[in-house]
Amino acid sequence: MSQSADLSELPSLPMDEDGPVFAEPWQAQAFAMTLELHRAGHFTWKEWAAHLSEEIGAAQARGDPDRGDTYYLHWLAALEKLVAEKGLTSAAELDTRKTEWDEAARHTPHGEPIELGKG
Amino acid sequence: MSDHHHDHDAPLPDTVLRVKALESLLTEKGLVDPAALDVLIDTYETRVGPRNGAKVVARAWVDDAYKKRLLEDATAAIAEFGFQGRQSEHMVVLENTAKVHNMVVCTLCSCYPWAVLGLPPVWYKSSPYRARAVIDPRGVLEEFGVALDEEVEIRVWDSTAEIRYLVLPQRPGGTEGMDEEALADLVTRDSMIGVGLAGSPGGV
Structure with a gap:
């Protein structure tokens, strides 16, 4: 059993009285992926909290206004770094795959599911 | 258009x-x-976006002028609630009537009006739903417990990344005295996708 994911250990997570809230679907996906990777034991919650804090801190140092709308941008950047550090998937792999999705999306007629390997 | x-x-x-x-x-x-x-x-289905679709529908039921604006320019009419985001742009509202029943399909999360409805349910994203909704909409509706008269025309709308459809379900009978807030409680997500009907007062 891995220890549970304590959301209160995370800096300034956007929440209401019922739990986390998301402005857009990709944010919920990034959130769920992080919880699932942690549950599978690929990193500890403490490691995750530290990476997220570091990312937010660095953004603030760069002058991020930190009004909450950029929170999940930092979340996504922290997750990309952590999975690379843990050797789960490299930055280069992510970049290549991102380009492939971009190409696939551009070549998919509207209304059809976007799949890799088209076009 | x-x-x-x-x-x-x-x-x-x-x-x-x-x-x-x-x-x-x-x-x-x-x-x-x-x-x-x-x-x-x-x-997190209900945790994404402002999800004010039910409020939009309830207002259209009680306010004919609003309904007219909604059917003419859904994006602007929905924005009257003050939750216009880039993701709710290019909304089109489809009105269900005694003669026409609209339902919406698309397999892409980005093609779903999540700003008004929250995240799409898993079945909505499944390819069997999309394929069958186009070939056999009446059969799919029956599986959702919606039996329509034979004469009712079913129109299936394929969402795109640019146009998201919201179904305006028929106002249920027996709701004449109800206010907007109480009416909004009858508007289910499924009824706004077109795979359900709005609930009855006091019903399940």
Whole structure:
């Protein structure tokens, strides 16, 4: 059993009285992926909290206004770094795959599911 | 129709592409279980976006002038509630009547009016739903417990990344004295996708 994911250990997570809230679907996906990777034991919650804090801190140092709308941008950047550090998937792999999705999306007629390997 | 022409090959936002890249790589490597991910994301179904679709429908039921504006320019009429975001642009509202029943399909999360409805349910994203909704909409509706008269025409609308449809369900009978807030409680997500009807007062 891995220890549970304590959301209160995370800096300034956007929440209401019922739990986390998301402005857009990709944010919920990034959130769920992080919880699932942690549950599978690929990193500890403490490691995750530290990476997220570091990312937010660095953004603030760069002058991020930190009004909450950029929170999940930092979340996504922290997750990309952590999975690379843990050797789960490299930055280069992510970049290549991102380009492939971009190409696939551009070549998919509207209304059809976007799949890799088209076009 | 809108005056604007929108390219259907519009690129996905950078963040969406990065999340898709992560998810597909981690899934292929067996590091995350996509089914577990789906279950988890499903629990956030009602946690994404302002989800004010039911309020929009209830107002259209009680206010004819609003309904007219909504059917003419859904994007602007929905924005009257003050939750216009870039994701709720180019909304089209389809009115269900005694003669016409509208239902909406699309397999893409980005083609779902999540700003008014929250996240799409897992079945909505499944290819069997999309394929069958087009071939046999009456059969799909029956599975959802919606039996329509033979004479009712069923129109199936394929969402795109640029046009998101919201179904305006018929106002249920026996709701004459109800106010907007009470009416909004009768408007289910499924009724706004067109795979359900609005609930009856006091019903389930």
